[in-house]
Amino acid sequence: MIPSYFFAHGAPSIVLEQNAYTDFLKHFAETIPKPKAIVLFSAHWEQSIQTISAVETYSTIYDFSGFQNELYQLTYPAKGEHSISEQIVSLFAKHGIQSALDEERGLDHGAWAVLKLIYPDADIPVVALSANRNLTNEQQYQIGKALSELREQDVLIIGSGGTVHNLRRLNWQGESNDEWAESFDNWLQNKLEAWDVNALFNYRELAPYAGEAVPTSEHFIPLLLAMGVGDKNRQARLIHRSYQFGNLSLSCWQFN
Template identity: 75%
Template sequence: MMPSYFFAHGAPSLVLDELEYTTFLKSFSTTIPKPKAIVLFSAHWESRTQTVSDVPSTYSTIYDFSGFQDELYEMTYPARGEGSVSKEIEQLFKKHGIESAIDVERGLDHGAWAILKLMYPDADIPVITLSVNRYHTNEEQYRIGKALAELREKDVLIIGSGGTVHNLRRLNWRADVAEAWAEAFDKWLEDKLLAWDTQALFEYRAQAPYAVEAVPTNEHFIPLLLAMGAGDGNRQAKLLHRSYQYGTLSLSCWQFN
């Protein structure tokens, strides 16, 4: 069965950076069989209704950032959609009592294309993107991911793309080591994920050290719970990579089996 994954997508410039993390992403595809399709929840697509992409051809590219290198605005990731998978997702949500809608126009934001361009540069795997809703409870986020778990049996790769420590106001552009508070939050998170302690994770805001600093807004944390929910069957978590950029921007990858 295909594992589900959480990937940090970092800053938009990640796709141009030469880091331990980008080296990890570039080699990731060699560690699993080639997926039939990629289903990706992006922190940069927010919607009150759970929305599923169903583009009829190839995706356009969304440049949802400003002030970065000119080269970034010339990049594209012309992956195609896959209507049959989009419809299957819609049916799974219906089966589990989750309201959803279809979007046939939206392109890929950098939460999707920046990591996919590093992982699967040929853009030859169909992609279905899904929105996140910051107003759901953490339990509901997990349940949404869990609703899609059976896709893993069909060689579909489920990804949550966000960031565990994501506070843009606390970035130190000159830092070459991680801030202690960022590491403390991620270490607490590691302990709870490895123990599959969902109750603690659902209450991370109250329980985790430096939670307010690490997660000032929750849209980047939500994809972790979605990916974890998709791995609910065996409840095994594994940290594949963790490093930091700009002192506090966490670059991590979690695998859920």
């Protein structure tokens, strides 16, 4: 059974970079069996109803500006997998979660930038799922939990976002990590490893520097979604941590 994962997607340009994090992502596929499909929640697809992609072949969305021209030439033409999209609709319905299919939207950079580094050939079907910042943290967790049985079918479930993601606080020349970002990530590591869901659901009130680390919740939500998938065994493991621009966290988590 493949664990679920949370991956930080960092800046869109990460797909062109060579550093410790991109090396980690490029070798990640060697650490797990090849999945028959990938189900991915992206921080960059927000909908008021839980939405599930059901496309034949994905277009590539360039939902950013001001980056290298080369970035806009990259594509990730993964196939969809309609049978899994329909299965997800059924799983959500069984757990009282309203959902809808989307047959048109392509993959945003929160999805394709990470996938291009892990599976560059785009040869594994993908089902993209939206996020909704208006739900409670417990509801996010329950959405992930509803999908847990997909892991028994060799489906890789990913949440793509960032634990510390405050673009206004980035230090573009920063060569050392900001203490406030590390403090938040350290608190988060302690609570994830202890599977302290009560603390995690109330991280805004309890975690140090939560307001600075998570000024808006859309990038944090995929962590709770991926964690919920692992509710049965409740084992969390930090598999990578580094930072860009002083405080943009590139933390990655595995949930067994």
